[in-house]
Amino acid sequence: MTSIWTVTLATLKKDIRLEWRSKDALNSMLFFSLLVVVIFVFSFDPLAEESRHIVGGLVWVGFLFAAVVALNQTWARELRNQVLDAYRVSPAPANALFLAKVLGNFIFVGVLEALMTPLFVIFYNLRVLGSAWQLIPIAILGTWALVVNGTFFAAMSLRTRNREIMLPLLLFPISIPAVIAMVAGTTAILTGEDSAHFYIVLLLTYDVVFTTASLALFETILHAE
């Protein structure tokens, strides 16, 4: 058990270091996230009374697009340098690589979300009418849901002809229950009209189920390339 965590953390640290050095990709993704928010602001009138009810959806759709852009380059570096072949023959557990990628993506998408959220708050004059602290488990569990499946499907898409479009094609249908929970939960908290308790439990269940499934099947996927 200790070896899996050591490899995971080492891989994660390496990824973060490399990402930090090549800030181009980072910057363009940040700018893309900002653009998504701006497009939404112009498309969905922030002054309209119904805004408060749909902002939950807008925020998570924005996060979803930003996540897809980030996820698409998950394995790009490994592909360029044939690192995956090295992993296949090494004794390091495949799951360590997977976990490192998921954690890296989680941090990265989290940063994007942290930057997009204040923009939404400002442009839509958001005030939380329900219990605001509940937004934290929703944000964490929701992001994990997108990132764990996204990393897995990114690996599956590696040898497909249209790699970039294949990831959202696979990810979106499977993510629907999580998206329903994220959006409905966020809306419930923002409007204060309902309890988000069920949605948090649903997201937790979703995360447990798909993290287990991904860990169980990642080795099969890795050797499939």
Place this chain on the structure above:
Amino acid sequence: MKRLFPILSIVTAILLAYALYEALVVAPADALQGEVYRIIYYHVPSAWTAFLLFFINFIASIQYLVSGKPAAKSATKWIVIAIGVIGVIATFIPAVQQMLPTGMRPSAVATTVILIPAFYFLIGKFFPGDRLDVLAVTTAEVGVVFCTIVLVTGPIWARPVWGIWWAPGDIRLTSTLVLWLIYVSYLVLRRFSNSAQTQMLAAALAVFGALDVPLVYFSIWFFRTQHPQPVIGGGGSMDPRMLNVLLISWMAFLCFAFLVCWSRFRLELLHREVEEAYAMESLAGSVAGVSVPLTRRAQ
């Protein structure tokens, strides 16, 4: 075997015609909906057929995933047996019986549950090795066809009855839509993946899809309890004469689905045969290409 297909085709055609007659003429008109409710005799059997086909795909995918790994295979076998045994015993427990929806008899649930291990072992026996994957792609594709019909006839039914094409909270239609999306993405993956192990990837995706379906159901169910929506397709119990016609229609469509699957299965086998032949030829060709100049020089 070859003569069986035309015979079955004729039988199926007769069954379908008979089912149509029953649906349009014999079945009584509905008290609330009039004649338009008869869409149900195409809509519901298509749904049941699609779900059955996707279920077979799920079983075939699991078996394909564990086929190379004896430990996993044996574990899966025992889990499936356990599901069957526990499921059947559970239907006898009063606490569980209370949780069943009204009108659902425990014996019906027990029969359905016992079908899970039954399907698992039958499929494992009759579709060895690579045929599991052929079965998987067959049932996925034909399942999508039937699922498309469900999603087309559903709104056509809803419009005259409820005045709307679609209700976002309608749990059955929305779950079916997600199931359709998952399996279309499955077929897209199969088409665009050119890895040697496309089949494994697709099997993994099928498992993910199957895990997703109950979660979809619950998420929409809870959303709907907070935001009540009209239920397309109605609920509640059914006139026994209508139920009778529904079952006749389902039997006819099952026979039809079987024939379509058989055709698709044979098509896939032929496809793989041709691919292998091409591979052999290019292999022979490359060998010949190397040896010809040598023999010429030797002369």
Place this chain on the structure above:
Amino acid sequence: MNALKFLFAAYIATWVIHIFYLGTLVRRFKRLRQQMKDLDRGE
């Protein structure tokens, strides 16, 4: 009367979809049989 229009639309749509799919199967069968014939001739 108006409602019957929907009933027939649903039934016709069902068979259109089935026939369309069967058509694709027939087309693929034909193409594969042609390829098989070409391969046999080539040998």
